[in-house]
Amino acid sequence: MKAVVKYGYGPGETELRDVPVPEIGDDDLLIEVKAAGVCGSDIAFDDGGHKEILNPPVVLGHEFSGMVCKVGKNVTKWKVGDRVMSDNTGEVCGECYACNTADFLSCPERKGIGYGMDGGFTNYVKILGKTLARVPHSLMRIPDCMSYEEAAIMDPACNGYMAVVQEAKVMPGDFVAVFGVGALGLFSIQAARAAGAAKIIAIALSSDGDGRFGMAELCGATHIIKSDLEDPVARVREITRGEGCSCVVDAAGVNVIMPQMLGIVRTAGIIVKIGYDHHPYGRSLDPFIDGAIALKGHFGYDWVSWRNVANLVEAGKFDLKCMISHRMKVSEFREAFDMVRRKESIKIILYPDEI
Numbered sequence: 001m002k003a004v005v006k007y008g009y010g011p012g013e014t015e016l017r018d019v020p021v022p023e024i025g026d027d028d029l030l031i032e033v034k035a036a037g038v039c040g041s042d043i044a045f046d047d048g049g050h051k052e053i054l055n056p057p058v059v060l061g062h063e064f065s066g067m068v069c070k071v072g073k074n075v076t077k078w079k080v081g082d083r084v085m086s087d088n089t090g091e092v093c094g095e096c097y098a099c100n101t102a103d104f105l106s107c108p109e110r111k112g113i114g115y116g117m118d119g120g121f122t123n124y125v126k127i128l129g130k131t132l133a134r135v136p137h138s139l140m141r142i143p144d145c146m147s148y149e150e151a152a153i154m155d156p157a158c159n160g161y162m163a164v165v166q167e168a169k170v171m172p173g174d175f176v177a178v179f180g181v182g183a184l185g186l187f188s189i190q191a192a193r194a195a196g197a198a199k200i201i202a203i204a205l206s207s208d209g210d211g212r213f214g215m216a217e218l219c220g221a222t223h224i225i226k227s228d229l230e231d232p233v234a235r236v237r238e239i240t241r242g243e244g245c246s247c248v249v250d251a252a253g254v255n256v257i258m259p260q261m262l263g264i265v266r267t268a269g270i271i272v273k274i275g276y277d278h279h280p281y282g283r284s285l286d287p288f289i290d291g292a293i294a295l296k297g298h299f300g301y302d303w304v305s306w307r308n309v310a311n312l313v314e315a316g317k318f319d320l321k322c323m324i325s326h327r328m329k330v331s332e333f334r335e336a337f338d339m340v341r342r343k344e345s346i347k348i349i350l351y352p353d354e355i
């Protein structure tokens with residue numbers, strides 16, 4: 001089968017290869033991939049980033065959905081034909097603090113399917129039975145209302161939901177600001193809308209393009225600020241009558257916006273950081289003390305996020321479909337990655353090539 005293989009740690013060391021269909025053991029499942037989402041992290045992997053979680057050679061693709069097509073002889077919970085989506089937990093230690101408190105995404109030993117283990121930019125993915133025993137909800141049934149391609153992008157949707165609802169605890173009537181209008185920013189905006197935020201302010205660079213700003217409005221943004229053309233701190237102060245926002249989400253992943261975030265978060269507010277940037281911050285942390293401001297690093301989601309987002313999709317209050325901008329083949333991954341780099345897409349779905 002054709003697969004997008006990251007074969008080394010270096011930049012660009014990614015290519016389409018013919019690989020064998022995985023063999024499964026008595027407790028394992030084989031999933032026939034139906035759709036897989038291209039994530040910003042895939043571009044980071046391709047560029048030589050996130051080395052600490054990458055395990056080359058490995059098939060990329062951590063946002064995928066599919067159908068169970070083969071089960072080991074000990075498997076009772078799943079059957080051939082089940083429509084499933086994965087939270088891409090491939091392996092966890094089962095013994096650390098995170099695992100013992102069911103926070104499996106924070107397990108230091110965690111291997112993600114699609115970077116630590118073979119993932120979904122291909123035709124078939126193996127799911128280990130020992131992982132399903134430890135983390136039963138790492139594989140979930142797709143609700144009837146949801147298509148395979150919608151299920152494939154539940155990962156970033158749940159990430160945005162958890163940031164806004166579970167971490168920042170946004171209440172109806174709150175003011176929320178989101179930096180970045182890529183997929184995570186847009187899903188954070190949708191989550192703020194679902195939570196009942198009164199004003200949702202999307203902040204990004206004008207180079208993000210009108211398409212993405214239009215999407216931000218479609219997702220629920222009440223105000224748009226192009227931060228290279230106007231001062232976001234002054235504008236947010238104006239929009240919120242001087243109060244600031246109870247929740248500021250960093251889905252942009254550039255540490256230079258920290259002073260801006262501190263300028264627009266209200267006293268006792270929270271900054272939730274989703275976006276990665278390895279550059280040092282290099283400033284005083286005193287504003288966090290003066291304003292009683294919380295900074296929360298956030299990665300991923302939990303079972304509650306997946307359950308609640310699925311319920312919101314079913315209720316028509318969360319839109320996955322509108323986020324899918326392009327559909328391509330796994331063999332066209334290069335072109336897809338470059339489109340993400342040029343910010344031409346929101347979410348690209350890759351479909352497996354014929355075997």
Ligand SMILES: [Zn+2]
Binds near residue numbers: 039040063
């Ligand atoms: Zn991702």
Ligand SMILES: [Zn+2]
Binds near residue numbers: 108
């Ligand atoms: Zn662990």
